[in-house]
Amino acid sequence: MPDAMTIDTLIRNRLHELAEPRLAEFNRRLMPGVGRHVLGVRVPSLRRLAAELARRDDAAGWLATDPAGMSFEEVVLRGLLVGRLKTDADTWLARVAAYVPLIDNWAACDIPCSSFTAIRRQAERGWAFLMPYTDSDEEYAQRFGLVMLLDHYVNDGWIDRTLARLSATPTHGYYAQMAQAWALSVCFVKYPEKTLPHLDGGSLTPGVRRMTLQKIAESRRLTDPWREIIRQMRTRQ
Template structure:
């Protein structure tokens, strides 16, 4: 919508340094689509959009032109409280996502609400994660893995989920980075299962090294576990 674009231009940094920095960090997004708006300002704009009469129209307006429009879209979508609606909105948006930053910004409130899930979080989310992890689109697949990490490492964890994530490996860097991140996070709360997954013979050696590095770099992984990871690294 035009008013959103106008607001983005108003909120952009007056110099070009942040836009250039962001272009380097995000890497896969087209720098020509970046205006250079900082995330806190985008979150404030998302609240404006959410409260406006144009919320539904904005979420339906795909594809967007600006990188920052996609981030605002993600933040507005995240406020969705119904699983079915969040799923429909995600299915519409994900094919247009072309970078890790927008992908990782997606974190719908509905997926954390036990009441919205009817008390059956795993039953609701595992099939969705599997479907998204089977996508040929890099960032849809990455998002599916993120569901296992963000929403299912607590009481709804099952060791088979680690193998599901590993099976999503298609050799693409941004997919592997999410799998490695997930395995490293699993080390915190499910140490033995995560170590067993990292040691699986069928795990690609590069992915194993990535997961080990993430685990060793993590401030949340205990020193004893890091020693085990170093031995696995060889």
């Protein structure tokens, strides 16, 4: 079986081949506070590489290697690979939990979260797993929990619990607040009647409420009657 160094070398070589210096500079400006070197690899390329790596016998071993010194793209690739590799529920949740501390910017959170679809197959257990993250006072851990609700729990079976959680959760830091507003805006577009009471007289902070209404107003999927209601709510702020 190939060792972790073999796959590590392959990954770094491939990422450097795919790197675009101009894109790296652009991405750095979009991710304030990113603490890792940014190579400038496009997300579709990272997804394709993750799919390729998932077919290797040594992929799971790479997830267990020390992440010190990894580039931003290597971290995101690790998250995407967690989403790709099939395993039992305990192992999968442990891998997700190990990934969360590596998040130090919104992109390292949001890109892999959408690929964590395995949580839908164990939705009740997944919900319990996410609750400590939605309650976290660490900005990016909390963003992770909120984005996971957005990606996997805004549906008919979970919308009531998701709305209750989103509207009652105090958020810590700009990027957690933005995740809360983003998630609530998606809830409103999909379930306006259910979401409206959580926005009008709910327990949201004025800042999160303002961001939520703005994001709803920007949606192209909003029907005209609901758009007018949102416009009126914004004028009352």
